[in-house]
Amino acid sequence: MSQFELRMQIADNAHLQPQRDPVFNADAARQARRFHRTLNGYQPTPLHSLDNFARALGVDKVLVKDESQRFNLNAFKMLGGTWAVAQLLCKIWQLDIATFSFAAFRQQQRPPLTLATTTDGNHGRGVAWAAKALGQHAVIYMPKGSSAARVKHITDLGAECIVTDMNYDDTVRLTLRHARQKGWHMVQDTAWEGYEEIPTWIMQGYATLADEAVEQLDELGAAPPTHVLLQAGVGAMAAGVLGYLVDHYGPGSLRAVLVEPERADCLYRSGVQGEIVNVGGELNTIMAGLACGEPNPLGWPLLRNNVHHFISCEDRVAALGMRVLGNPLKGDRAIVSGESGAPGMGVLAAIVHHPQRHQLMQRLRLTSDSRVLIISTEGDTDPQHYREVVWEGKDGISHH
Incomplete structure (x- = not known):
């Protein structure tokens, strides 16, 4: 296995106080899912267990919820x-x-x-x-x-x-x-x-995917996840999904890791400060869906209370995630994941190849018993860019 080092800044959350949220919880999710079931063509998106990648990383399970299969819209939104x-x-x-x-x-x-x-x-x-x-x-x-x-x-x-x-x-x-x-x-x-009303509803709607995932884990007979990696733009999906998981599994029972592009890392900076920090300017990142500089204030208190680690990463991390998901180890399922869908997987893949792999695993408390849940929130929603990354090597790893 070759070694290379991609930029990932990890901040532990000094303001961690795991607790349930009165607004973003399992009840709200189930109400939304009841409605989603009435939509023409509704079915839960697949949850894939990438067992061979899990072995390569040195954990028990890596589970990927594939939102490219959401209706025919190629994304969870x-x-x-x-x-x-x-x-x-x-x-x-x-x-x-x-x-x-x-x-x-x-x-x-x-x-x-x-x-x-x-x-x-x-x-x-x-x-x-x-x-x-x-x-x-x-x-x-x-x-x-x-x-x-x-x-x-x-x-x-x-x-x-x-x-x-x-x-x-x-x-x-x-x-x-x-x-x-x-x-x-x-x-x-x-x-x-x-x-605040409409964005609250939107975030509660996202939690349908978490309700599905938990049901699917139960059907697999799998133990609950120990870790969840959630990518963030304004933090709406992350808060909607995490609120459900915290309510369902209990506060503090799973380690939540938030991943953002370093050029739009408003939640990472907010996590370090303990209060909302906005990031301005161009926000130029390949992770188009995550190119947001101002955290969603509705989701922020929940994230501040329940996220264990904030990660700010370079674009090559997301690109690596896209390639690894699309070209898996033999026996694992191939998943088409776009720039904003793949940063969670990118972080895990970057750890596999990192010279300080052992220290990074310890930092995120990843052990041979860990079960990691990732949400691939989109497929190739920009097909040309997907090909540029996966075929042409855009944002690639150069070996000297």
Whole structure:
């Protein structure tokens, strides 16, 4: 096995106080999942056990939840967008969420509303999908540098897509201004003062995937995970999923590790400080879905209380994760994972090859008994970039 060293800064959380969360928990997840089951084509995404990679790393299990199989949208994000849109329509039209379904709503033929959001790609695709399924309008804004493929995914669903000349966080502010002027309904997956209800629903919707994973582990007869690696942009998925796991398995019972790109590591910096730190500027990382500089304030308290380690890593870590998942050891399942789906696996693969492997394993408390859960949150949502990394060696490892 060759050795090489990729940049990963690890910060232990000095503010750790494991505890359940009143908002992001198993009850909220089960309510969302009941609704998701009513959607046409719903089924749990696969959970794969990569036993040969686990052996190479020196742990008991490495389990990967493959969200590229989520409907035909290639990413987990629509779980949040659809649940929030369902809740929003129930609020506007005074319907009962416990019996709400998209199919029944369409038959009522109410006047359409316009849903607006900012996205790096996957969330906007989910909102556009929901709008189309419901006969509503959608206007989706994207930050500067968004790929043509990601734009096309959204316009193919009948939504209007506007690419700005600003970064993600500034684009959110622009979208909000336009929505207020035009009477649109903003369905955004980050929160700010006075805008908390919809992002809360979105985060609760993400927890459907955690509820599925726990059910799948039980079906496998597997012991509970000892570790979970969660990648973060604003931290909405991480908090939604971790809130469920903490509630289900008990506070402090599994070691949570948060992984971010070093060029947009707002949660890593917040973890070091013990309070929210924003990161500005270009946020240039291949992990497009994680290129966010301002933590979601709704998820932050839960993450501050329950995350054991914050990791800020270079882009090559995510690229390595994409290659390792797509080209597994013999006997393990191949998984197509995009830039923002693969950083968790990238961290584990980088440890396997690291000259200080032993110290890194100790630092994260990885032992021969560890069972590590990873969420591959997206497939090749930008197919050209996926090929550039996996075929052409973009962000590759150079051996001198």
